[in-house]
Amino acid sequence: MTNDERDARTETTWQTLRRGLALSPELRTGLAATLGLALVYMVGRVAVPVAVQQGIDRGIVGGLNLDVVWSVVAVTAAILVVTTACGYLMMRRLFTVSETALANVRTRAFRHVHDLSMLHQQSERRGSLVSRVTSDVDQITQFLQWGGVILLVNLGQLVVTTAVMLAYSWQLTLVVLVAFLPAVLVIRQLQRRLGAAYATVRQRTGTLLGAIGESVVGAPVIRAYGIAGRTARRLDEAIDNQRLAQQRAIRISIVGSSVGELAAGLALAGVVVLGVTLGVDGTLSIGQLTAFLFLVTLFIQPVQIATEVLNEAQNAIAGWRRVLDVLDVAPDVADPGEQGRDLPAGPLDIRFAGVRFAYPGGPPVLHDIDLEIPAKSRVAVVGETGSGKTTFAKLLTRLMDPSAGAVLLSGVPLAQVRFDSLRSRVVMVPQDGFLFDATVGDNVRFARPELTDEQLGAAFTELGLADWLDGLPAGLDTPVGERGEALSVGERQLVALARAYVADPDLLVLDEATSAVDPATEVRLQRTLDAVTRGRTTLAIAHRLSTAQAADEVIVVDRGRIVQRGPHDELVHDSDSVYGLLYASWLEQTR
Amino acid sequence: MLGRGLGVLRQAIREQPRIFAVAVIGSVLFGSMVIVSAYVVGAVVGDVVVPAIARGEVGVGTLALAAVALFGISVLRVVGIFGRRLGAGYMQYRLQAAYRRRVTRRYLDLPLSWHHRNATGTLLSNANSDVEAAWYPIAPLPFAVGTLVMLVGAIVSLFATDWALALVGLAVFPALFALNVVYSRRMAPRQARAQRLRAEVSGIAHESFDGALVVKTMGREAQETARFAGRAGELRDALISVGRLRGVFDPLLETLPSLGTLAVLVVGAFRLRQGAISVTELVSVAFLFTVLAFPVRAIGWVLAELPRSVAGWDRVRRVLDATGEMPYGQKVLDPATPGPATLTFTDVHFSYPPAEAHEPGAQVLGEVGFTVPAGRTVALVGPTGAGKSTIASLAVRLVDPDSGVVELDGVDVRDLTAASLAGTVALVAQVPFVFDDTVRANVALDRAGIDDEAVWAALRLAEADGFVAALPEGLDTMVGERGTSLSGGQRQRLTLARALAGRPRLLVLDDATSAVDPRVEAAILAGLRASAGEPGVPAASILVVAYRRATIALADEVVYTEQGRVIARGTHTELLATVPGYVDLVTAYEQAEVDRAQERAYDDEVAQLPSGLEIEVDR
Numbered sequence A: 001m002t003n004d005e006r007d008a009r010t011e012t013t014w015q016t017l018r019r020g021l022a023l024s025p026e027l028r029t030g031l032a033a034t035l036g037l038a039l040v041y042m043v044g045r046v047a048v049p050v051a052v053q054q055g056i057d058r059g060i061v062g063g064l065n066l067d068v069v070w071s072v073v074a075v076t077a078a079i080l081v082v083t084t085a086c087g088y089l090m091m092r093r094l095f096t097v098s099e100t101a102l103a104n105v106r107t108r109a110f111r112h113v114h115d116l117s118m119l120h121q122q123s124e125r126r127g128s129l130v131s132r133v134t135s136d137v138d139q140i141t142q143f144l145q146w147g148g149v150i151l152l153v154n155l156g157q158l159v160v161t162t163a164v165m166l167a168y169s170w171q172l173t174l175v176v177l178v179a180f181l182p183a184v185l186v187i188r189q190l191q192r193r194l195g196a197a198y199a200t201v202r203q204r205t206g207t208l209l210g211a212i213g214e215s216v217v218g219a220p221v222i223r224a225y226g227i228a229g230r231t232a233r234r235l236d237e238a239i240d241n242q243r244l245a246q247q248r249a250i251r252i253s254i255v256g257s258s259v260g261e262l263a264a265g266l267a268l269a270g271v272v273v274l275g276v277t278l279g280v281d282g283t284l285s286i287g288q289l290t291a292f293l294f295l296v297t298l299f300i301q302p303v304q305i306a307t308e309v310l311n312e313a314q315n316a317i318a319g320w321r322r323v324l325d326v327l328d329v330a331p332d333v334a335d336p337g338e339q340g341r342d343l344p345a346g347p348l349d350i351r352f353a354g355v356r357f358a359y360p361g362g363p364p365v366l367h368d369i370d371l372e373i374p375a376k377s378r379v380a381v382v383g384e385t386g387s388g389k390t391t392f393a394k395l396l397t398r399l400m401d402p403s404a405g406a407v408l409l410s411g412v413p414l415a416q417v418r419f420d421s422l423r424s425r426v427v428m429v430p431q432d433g434f435l436f437d438a439t440v441g442d443n444v445r446f447a448r449p450e451l452t453d454e455q456l457g458a459a460f461t462e463l464g465l466a467d468w469l470d471g472l473p474a475g476l477d478t479p480v481g482e483r484g485e486a487l488s489v490g491e492r493q494l495v496a497l498a499r500a501y502v503a504d505p506d507l508l509v510l511d512e513a514t515s516a517v518d519p520a521t522e523v524r525l526q527r528t529l530d531a532v533t534r535g536r537t538t539l540a541i542a543h544r545l546s547t548a549q550a551a552d553e554v555i556v557v558d559r560g561r562i563v564q565r566g567p568h569d570e571l572v573h574d575s576d577s578v579y580g581l582l583y584a585s586w587l588e589q590t591r
Numbered sequence B: 001m002l003g004r005g006l007g008v009l010r011q012a013i014r015e016q017p018r019i020f021a022v023a024v025i026g027s028v029l030f031g032s033m034v035i036v037s038a039y040v041v042g043a044v045v046g047d048v049v050v051p052a053i054a055r056g057e058v059g060v061g062t063l064a065l066a067a068v069a070l071f072g073i074s075v076l077r078v079v080g081i082f083g084r085r086l087g088a089g090y091m092q093y094r095l096q097a098a099y100r101r102r103v104t105r106r107y108l109d110l111p112l113s114w115h116h117r118n119a120t121g122t123l124l125s126n127a128n129s130d131v132e133a134a135w136y137p138i139a140p141l142p143f144a145v146g147t148l149v150m151l152v153g154a155i156v157s158l159f160a161t162d163w164a165l166a167l168v169g170l171a172v173f174p175a176l177f178a179l180n181v182v183y184s185r186r187m188a189p190r191q192a193r194a195q196r197l198r199a200e201v202s203g204i205a206h207e208s209f210d211g212a213l214v215v216k217t218m219g220r221e222a223q224e225t226a227r228f229a230g231r232a233g234e235l236r237d238a239l240i241s242v243g244r245l246r247g248v249f250d251p252l253l254e255t256l257p258s259l260g261t262l263a264v265l266v267v268g269a270f271r272l273r274q275g276a277i278s279v280t281e282l283v284s285v286a287f288l289f290t291v292l293a294f295p296v297r298a299i300g301w302v303l304a305e306l307p308r309s310v311a312g313w314d315r316v317r318r319v320l321d322a323t324g325e326m327p328y329g330q331k332v333l334d335p336a337t338p339g340p341a342t343l344t345f346t347d348v349h350f351s352y353p354p355a356e357a358h359e360p361g362a363q364v365l366g367e368v369g370f371t372v373p374a375g376r377t378v379a380l381v382g383p384t385g386a387g388k389s390t391i392a393s394l395a396v397r398l399v400d401p402d403s404g405v406v407e408l409d410g411v412d413v414r415d416l417t418a419a420s421l422a423g424t425v426a427l428v429a430q431v432p433f434v435f436d437d438t439v440r441a442n443v444a445l446d447r448a449g450i451d452d453e454a455v456w457a458a459l460r461l462a463e464a465d466g467f468v469a470a471l472p473e474g475l476d477t478m479v480g481e482r483g484t485s486l487s488g489g490q491r492q493r494l495t496l497a498r499a500l501a502g503r504p505r506l507l508v509l510d511d512a513t514s515a516v517d518p519r520v521e522a523a524i525l526a527g528l529r530a531s532a533g534e535p536g537v538p539a540a541s542i543l544v545v546a547y548r549r550a551t552i553a554l555a556d557e558v559v560y561t562e563q564g565r566v567i568a569r570g571t572h573t574e575l576l577a578t579v580p581g582y583v584d585l586v587t588a589y590e591q592a593e594v595d596r597a598q599e600r601a602y603d604d605e606v607a608q609l610p611s612g613l614e615i616e617v618d619r
């Protein structure tokens, strides 16, 4: 590790703290009072050695005086009562303030993850996103609740002890400090290695969590393909890698505390040798020397504890950094907010002006799309797998921004539309309909929680799905399971469709929304949808060309370009065109 | 709680006895040295410092001896620390690793029905944080055991020194111990509550981020945040209440030994006056109280972690003790006959486990019986929710029937070995699942005998070779979590290639081409048929869930299901003539077209009608 890197690291630790404090100004409230209480609390720790010194020098050695001993002890006990109370108040304040601040950070980070663009969300594993609002924050709270207090109190103890030691004898204090100097240097060095070791632990833990996640989510595939052995091998490898990293980290940490311990021995020995010499000179009393031996142990403790606590501090800082990092990412598909505009009332028309798009680091997926779709029309988008239909829909709903060009709804560029307005007026049913682990009813009223069961029932009836709903074990109250997996795939799509339908948008985008629904139901659904969505703009992506046949207009996408558009009846005339061929094979398959 | 916690610790010691012994020996060594150091310090003050100052000269020999003794003790303490911490750390990590391995092994062994009943988030935390929590007290355990030994040693040495001072020790140390016990008792429910809320917060985050696309497209970020913030607020309150308790007990636990030292001073002064003890002994005992204060906390740490440990252990045990795994049998289908396999369903009944354990499961399949003869293609047709996917899962033994049998080549699938079963049948599921791995790994799945050539052949057959070749790194391209960097149809074809690569003797396609455009689907099916006829390529029987007529027309037989029952079996033409439900389903598109044509004609008429009406009205 070069010097620069080292500086960068130490700097970032401070930067992290500064960033963290800047983000949670609450942490500063009453900080002075908390620190003041902590200071008083620490006084309690040095009170006892001082009492021992006073007791020995004035009450025991050179003529026993029990009254002196009594009064020294009584005063010290009183001090202890006060400092204990201060300790309680200090912790109470600290925990209340820090937990409140961290809960806010947690919630803010959660919101921020949702505000990030879809692509950004997908660029990171789900588990890792989750950890930013769970275990990373937990690490900070755990540190503050345990290590933080210890660190605070012990740092103070170090300072106060040193001060008291200096008051007794600067020579002996010098001995102690000199004895600890090499230890401090070595520990500093180790601390860096330790930081790297813990970084490895965290990274391998991430890998392990990913492996466990896949073994759980992919259980059907693992079973169906008999690859339990392979999966187990991978898991074992991840588990062992994590363990080895943990063991390495603890080895480094133990070397650190051993060095501290040796320094302590050295300091004690040095104090005795020099102390006796000073005592013979008459510079130091017996009580003072005894108190000094006590003080040395008080000095050692924080150093020893610090090596352990600093590991935790490293983890907490790393966790904090990860939380702050996510908060620092400006959402690349951002809500214009206050400055934004609302979509004009009424049905929406669509315009793509010179739109190009490429996924990050990938080849262009859409090329120069220029397109206008009038309001109230029902449009079908067809094309081969991977031709860019879903990409088109994501740009239309502003899940992503085009690399070049602009998408406009009723003349307003999407980038200027407030999300409130956009999301309530434009709704997409994505290709893989995700359901929350709740009841059918709760899923359908996701966008509009105020809807009653009666209204939901009416919506299902309008969609022609009343019979299906009645067939469910508990109707609207039927639980759908995790991700909707207690329903059949087609049923999941029906619920997702109903959810979009009750959201009552002006532009409805359906990305293969009925691909797993049986043809009879699909046709029925299409009819009712046609009827109830009349007056709004609908755009449906489908492989089943029945959708295209029923649409006002068909848009044919081929390798990222729009190659044909027009009503079905016109497009089929050219039997050599992309659509002509698609339709021919469709006919072949459905007749 | 204490008893059960100790039970968990006993289990840990039973599993790692040697390393635990090392740790405890280290800890005891450390503890003894702590006591010895107190007496050495006392001796140094009493026997070296006091005489030296009294005489006004330094005895170099004794002084050097004292210094060496103090430093020597430190060295021994370091040895103790090494043994204790290394032992404790290794023990904790080994136990964690061992139990993670056992838990994940159970995940692989337990049947799908068990997986259905358990949320993904729960299973993740069982293998991760619960295992961690269970073995958390292991880290301070050797220290605590060493401290116990040390405490006994301290009391004994106190009695050896002076009974009056020993009584102070007898008052302070047990009080300290009791305070610790009360502390952990009070802490237990609060910690448990915090832990539970942590899991809930994590569950909400998991689900919410999983459904991020839905949240985004419906603009529900604020509501989701409110839902999360509510639970995060409860967690905050729980953690604050944990902290408050800590605030009460931590300072008390610190102050108690200090009070002990003060008591030693008073009692010691009395005893000194009576001439019962020396200054040396007084200092030693006072020092002992100071150095013991910290290690005694270690006992508190163990006790404080026990409730969490027990909770974690219970959840881990729940996985390890879960029953109902689907053991594989011993039989192997004769590998000498590599031809297509025969699949038979006989009177199969099936119900999914109910959401509430006490309710009966809703029956999804009843009296299902049909056969896919060797080399034949059977189409499974039925409306949404009819039970087709369930039949497909039964065919590859993802689940077992409640009653009835599923047979491959006349052998109950429950009697087959895992390898034989996986080598015989392959399922392409309705929802493609893609691992966060390379294209190659997703297709080959490390199965023996699938080299790059075989991977490409399978991709070709699934018409996926084109897009894979166009990927930046070809077969080595990482496809992202659940295949996010692929289009829907591309994911589907990748899973199709995965099934074909294993050259199964029975292929089960569960609507596996829904996101594939018609032209490609036709090509894939043609490819499958052709390979079935090719010499040398083992032909497969096919059970295909389909709606498209072309697919159905390829089938030798159609099994039509409704609401979990087989309504009719026969050729497409037969069913078309006899089963109205079937007709509705497969001719829906044509019917729609006819209707549309009629409508259009009607619309045209209506378009003309108004003028007629007007005329009438006018007249």
Ligand SMILES: Nc1ncnc2c1ncn2[C@@H]1O[C@H](COP(=O)(O)OP(=O)(O)OP(=O)(O)O)[C@@H](O)[C@H]1O
Residues within 6 Å of the ligand: A122, A359, A360, A362, A365, A383, A384, A385, A386, A387, A388, A389, A390, A391, A392, A431, B484, B485, B486, B487, B488, B489, B490, B515
């Ligand atoms: N997140 C992504 N990162 C990188 N490339 C992507 C991503 N999503 C899609 N692609 C690529 O962009 C191209 C277009 O994908 P898109 O999902 O738009 O296709 P599609 O027309 O919807 O296909 P399908 O009919 O299969 O759903 C594909 O080649 C795909 O591999």
Ligand SMILES: Nc1ncnc2c1ncn2[C@@H]1O[C@H](COP(=O)(O)OP(=O)(O)OP(=O)(O)O)[C@@H](O)[C@H]1O
Residues within 6 Å of the ligand: A481, A485, A486, A487, A488, A489, A490, A491, A516, A517, A518, B116, B352, B353, B364, B382, B383, B384, B385, B386, B387, B388, B389, B390, B391, B430
């Ligand atoms: N895990 C589950 N728990 C409880 N019920 C389930 C579960 N999976 C499916 N079901 C129910 O069992 C029935 C049959 O489901 P299945 O998935 O087999 O239907 P399918 O014929 O494949 O439908 P689709 O055409 O929509 O895919 C449905 O009513 C469904 O609600």
Ligand SMILES: [Mg+2]
Residues within 6 Å of the ligand: A389, A390, A391, A431, A511, B487, B488, B489
């Ligand atoms: Mg798509």
Ligand SMILES: [Mg+2]
Residues within 6 Å of the ligand: A488, A489, A490, B388, B389, B390, B430, B510
């Ligand atoms: Mg299905």
